[in-house]
Amino acid sequence: xxxxxxxxxxxTLSEEAFLTINCTYTATGYPSLFWYVQYPGEGLQLLLxxxxxxxxxxxxxxxxxxxxxxxxxxxxxxxxxxxxxxxYFCALTDTGxxxxxxxxxxxxxxxx
Amino acid sequence: xxxxxxxxxxxxxxxxxxxxxxxxxxxxxRSVSWYQQTPGQGLQFLFEYFSETQRNKGNxxxxxxxxQFSNSRSExxxxxxxxxxxxxxxxxxxxxxxxxxxGELFFGEGxxxxxx
Numbered sequence: 553x554x555x556x557x558x559x560x561x562x563x564t565l566s567e568e569a570f571l572t573i574n575c576t577y578t579a580t581g582y583p584s585l586f587w588y589v590q591y592p593g594e595g596l597q598l599l600l601x602x603x604x605x606x607x608x609x610x611x612x613x614x615x616x617x618x619x620x621x622x623x624x625x626x627x628x629x630x631x632x633x634x635x636x637x638x639x640y641f642c643a644l645t646d647t648g649x650x651x652x653x654x655x656x657x658x659x660x661x662x663x664x
Numbered sequence: 665x666x667x668x669x670x671x672x673x674x675x676x677x678x679x680x681x682x683x684x685x686x687x688x689x690x691x692x693x694r695s696v697s698w699y700q701q702t703p704g705q706g707l708q709f710l711f712e713y714f715s716e717t718q719r720n721k722g723n724x725x726x727x728x729x730x731x732q733f734s735n736s737r738s739e740x741x742x743x744x745x746x747x748x749x750x751x752x753x754x755x756x757x758x759x760x761x762x763x764x765x766x767g768e769l770f771f772g773e774g775x776x777x778x779x780x
Contacts, residue, residue: 584767595754595771641707645767650697650758651720652767654707
């Protein structure tokens, strides 16, 4: 089946620093790609998505581009805030209905 | 619009017992999925229901089961609990059918199960 590999955390940054969280995938066919975020004590929220190659998903200053040639979907933000501290999950669709395969998650800690 | 509601939020059980978790999806959403989240295994897909039919199932033993009602509410049941079943169980809903993007899920806050 499909699989996702994302960088180990935690990632520790100062406020206003540039963020990159790497995500690569292995898949058959043409999966959709997602970044979900989990704030402390909460469920997951969809952050952004891309459904085909070269699509760029963006939301709240975060961006990720679906790169089929490198099988990657790296998450970036130009200037992080303390409120961005959370766990970020890369995910892709797998065979069958509404089945997502998630990466292990990367914890982001942003200090003032 | 109310989000996905899961009950109970926290519960403690002992080995061998069984547990039922409930999920109310966003109004109008007909697809409900369940995921298990643990520190060791991460997020793993349990099953998905649409219009009271299970359409997809993950690699979990038969002790894990679920169902969906005509109002789209869903329950999952775990029988003969084991210590390893301790986890956060997340429910997610989506419009289902041909609406929306497959994989674009709306998650509840989860039910945290502790098995002693």
